Amino acid sequence: MAGTYRFSFGPWNVHEGEDPFGPRVRETIPFEEKVKFAVKAGFGAIQFHDDDAVDVTLPIAEQNKKLAELKKMLDDNGLEAEFIAPRLWFNPHTIDGGWTSNSAEDRQYAIDRCKRAVDIAKELGTDRLVLWPAREGSYVREAKDSKLAYDRFVELLNILLEHDKTIRILGEMKPNEPCDSTLSPTTGHFLALASRTIDPDRVGILIESAHAMLANLEPSDEMGMALSFGKLWGIHLNDQNGLKFDEDKTFGTANLNKAFSQVYILDKYGYGNNGEYVGLDIKVLRTQKQDxxxxxxxxxxxxxxxxxxxxxxxxxKYIDELIAARDYEELSFYILKVIMGKA
Ligand SMILES: [Mn+2]
Known part of the structure; x- marks a missing residue:
């Protein structure tokens, strides 16, 4: 019996429209409105950066009181927190990266912030921590010792696995932006790092379609790799028109066939049957009006x-026949006919 899917999105997906070249173009929509939309549109969970969930500068007792209020609000609306991701890339301590920074003091800030994000996840009832190494890379090769940086990456994973014995870490890899070149740019890189940790079984993958495409890789194949390792624990579906900035376009709008291929492999292998969410990471077009x-x-x-x-x-059966006959031209035509409702 084919499974059904549960969906999630992050509050940052509904934003005010500022970009590096222009200011905000819409009013801020309060979190409560985003929750109302989630319920009405049939979403099952919200994704959070640590500071989407709570002010991370609060004393711990106060932080946890706020988190209990947030958890109750989610519970009351039938929603879960899918994951927590430490937003390391905004802080002055992380100008040169977090756990790979050249400054010992700044590395410690990043480690402490990640540990706190683990604690926030547990307070909200999720065992998923998502790590996106936003500034863990370089603009000038000699500026950062890449061998040492990869060692520090493993060190961070071990610290977090040690910090909480039930947390699972999902690496969300991306090859560039904001860095010129990001360390651990792909799923394969992160799985290699995971294999060096003290508990590889608790280190897995979140694949974002656009991030795979920015590495000039096929997102459905990246998902296949993570599925083969039993480590596809999260996805960020969206779309991307070639090797540009991270566009986070509406799923399927740039390449419908690629979107189909992703759904095909996810559905074939029962993605979601172990509680995984179909996560979206899609930005509002700057041109959209408020309403x-x-x-x-x-x-x-x-x-x-x-x-x-x-x-x-x-x-x-027909697909299998075409594969057996090695007639991939006809297979491609058939898939496009299916997509166009002409099969
Ligand atoms: Mn993402």
Whole structure:
């Protein structure tokens, strides 16, 4: 029996529209409104950076009181917190990166902030910590010792695995932006690092479609690799038009066939059957007006659901025959006909 899917998004997906070249173009939408949308649109969870969830400069007791209030609000609305991700890239301590910074003091800030993010995750009832190494890279090769930086990456993972014996770490890798070159740019790099930790079974993967494409890789194949390792614990679906900045476009809008391929492999291997969410990481177009600030999320969820229908409508016997005959030209034509409703 084919599974059903549970969806999530992050509050940062509905933003005010500022970019490196221009100011905000929309009013801030309060978190409560985002929760209302999540419930109405049939989402099951919210993704959080640590500071989306709570002010991380508060004393711990006060922080935990606020987190209990947030947890109750989520519970009351039938929502879960999918994961916590430490937002290390905003702080002055992380100008040169977090756990790979050349400054010992700044590395310690990053380690402490990550440990605190683990604690926040547990307070919100999730065992998932997502690590995106935003500034763990360089602009000038000789500025950072890459051998040492990779050692420090493993060291951080071990510290966090040691800090809480039940936390699971999901690496969300991306090859560039904001860094010129990011350390551990792909799923494969991160799995190699995971194998060196004290508990590789608690280190897995979150694959973002656009991040794979920025590495000029095929997102569905990246998902296949993580599935093969039993480590696809999260996804960030979106789309990307070639090797540009991280566009975070609505799922399927730049390359519908690539979107289909992702849904095909996820559905084939029962992604979600162990509680994994279909996470979206999609930015509102800057051109959107205030009153249509949520459409990209509703549309991406709808496109995913329509593609699930298309995938399940495929004549698998016919696909198998084409594979056996090595007639991949016809296979490609058939898949496009399925997508266009002409099969
Ligand atoms: Mn993401």
């Amino acid at each position: 249509v600030s949520f459409a990209h999320l509703a549309n991406s969820k709808a496109i995913f659901e329509m593609l699930v229908e298309k995938v399940r409508s495929c004549d698998q």
